[in-house]
Amino acid sequence: MALMARRVVHIHPTLLCNLTCAHCYSTSSPQMPRGLDPDDILKATAQLAEQGYDSASLSGGEPTIYFGLDRLCDGLRDQNFSVSVITNGLQPRRIVSFAERHRPDLISVSFDGLAPRHDLIRRKQGSFERAMESLMRLTGAGHRCGAVVSLGEDGMEDIPALVAQIAAAGASHVQIHPVSELGRGLTSAIVREPSDDTLLRAMVLSQVLDVMYPECRIICDALTGDLLQAKPRPKVGELVSPVVIGADGQVFPVAYGLAGQFSFGNLSDGVSPTVYSAALVDLIDRCWNDAASRAATAFYPDLTRLSHAERKAAVAGQT
Ligand SMILES: C[S@@+](CC[C@H](N)C(=O)[O-])C[C@H]1O[C@@H](n2cnc3c(N)ncnc32)[C@H](O)[C@@H]1O
Numbered sequence: 001m002a003l004m005a006r007r008v009v010h011i012h013p014t015l016l017c018n019l020t021c022a023h024c025y026s027t028s029s030p031q032m033p034r035g036l037d038p039d040d041i042l043k044a045t046a047q048l049a050e051q052g053y054d055s056a057s058l059s060g061g062e063p064t065i066y067f068g069l070d071r072l073c074d075g076l077r078d079q080n081f082s083v084s085v086i087t088n089g090l091q092p093r094r095i096v097s098f099a100e101r102h103r104p105d106l107i108s109v110s111f112d113g114l115a116p117r118h119d120l121i122r123r124k125q126g127s128f129e130r131a132m133e134s135l136m137r138l139t140g141a142g143h144r145c146g147a148v149v150s151l152g153e154d155g156m157e158d159i160p161a162l163v164a165q166i167a168a169a170g171a172s173h174v175q176i177h178p179v180s181e182l183g184r185g186l187t188s189a190i191v192r193e194p195s196d197d198t199l200l201r202a203m204v205l206s207q208v209l210d211v212m213y214p215e216c217r218i219i220c221d222a223l224t225g226d227l228l229q230a231k232p233r234p235k236v237g238e239l240v241s242p243v244v245i246g247a248d249g250q251v252f253p254v255a256y257g258l259a260g261q262f263s264f265g266n267l268s269d270g271v272s273p274t275v276y277s278a279a280l281v282d283l284i285d286r287c288w289n290d291a292a293s294r295a296a297t298a299f300y301p302d303l304t305r306l307s308h309a310e311r312k313a314a315v316a317g318q319t
Pocket residue numbers: 017023024025026059060061062063086087088089109110111148149150177178179180181182185
């Protein structure tokens with residue numbers, strides 16, 4: 001199995017959203033500005049395409065309410081990117097209409113548990129039902145869909161029944177994604193980051209469910225040390241995927257919310273998304289060695305721990 005099959009650009013064109021979820025790492029809300037100019041984003045993606053990046057993943061904020069969505073999708077297609085979109089599924093008709101216009105390669109709908117937990121975390125009654133309706137309408141219209149399921153410390157008990165519903169709705173895969181304490185998730189009393197023990201259980205459960213639902217791939221976003229030990233560390237450039245374009249124009253390697261020292265720069269200053277800082281190379285070395293020596297590990301939280309510390313200090317400084 002390839003560690004990085006595709007080279008991905010994660011684009012957060014806006015933090016404007018029709019929800020204010022309790023765990024939201026990007027602190028998105030209806031009060032945020034409308035977002036980046038799509039043509040500024042396309043200048044950066046043109047550079048990245050030349051470096052071999054071939055897959056664009058649109059997030060946010062809620063990408064389906066971004067004012068520049070049509071222009072951005074058309075431009076990305078012209079640059080030969082495959083396009084995937086993640087949505088909260090709150091507006092089924094709008095989402096299906098977007099899918100019909102642009103035929104994205106993949107649409108993922110987000111879930112946080114069964115209806116009571118999902119609606120509590122999304123802070124909107126009925127949001128689970130609408131997300132499930134979006135998923136069913138999209139698959140019914142022939143679009144390739146996945147589901148991203150956030151997992152906090154208390155969410156495990158919902159996973160088997162939720163996966164059964166998502167598989168029955170026709171999703172091609174379910175990605176179980178551990179909650180990170182970032183953004184609103186940093187101070188949320190509703191969701192906590194899963195412990196290593198819970199992550200390990202989630203990894204085992206995802207493999208069991210994967211066997212139970214052969215038509216729907218179930219994966220957990222935590223890497224096993226075995227996978228890493230089997231390989232010598234690739235060159236840094238091969239590991240830097242995704243590149244993340246934030247709604248403030250900052251461009252980061254690997255993960256949203258990394259500490260400032262890893263930033264490639266801002267879209268407004270012109271970015272060189274292939275010049276890696278010594279700090280990033282050192283961090284990747286340490287993560288690789290650390291991860292490869294453990295039976296199970298959450299690679300993403302390891303990478304972002306430093307950034308969490310920076311954000312926690314910033315929050316502490318404000319209070
Ligand atoms: C930030 S949202 C943007 C796209 C869209 N609004 C949605 O909710 O799908 C992207 C994904 O991040 C997940 N997410 C939000 N906050 C998170 C956190 N603190 N840790 C892990 N995943 C988180 C959401 O559940 C969603 O699946």
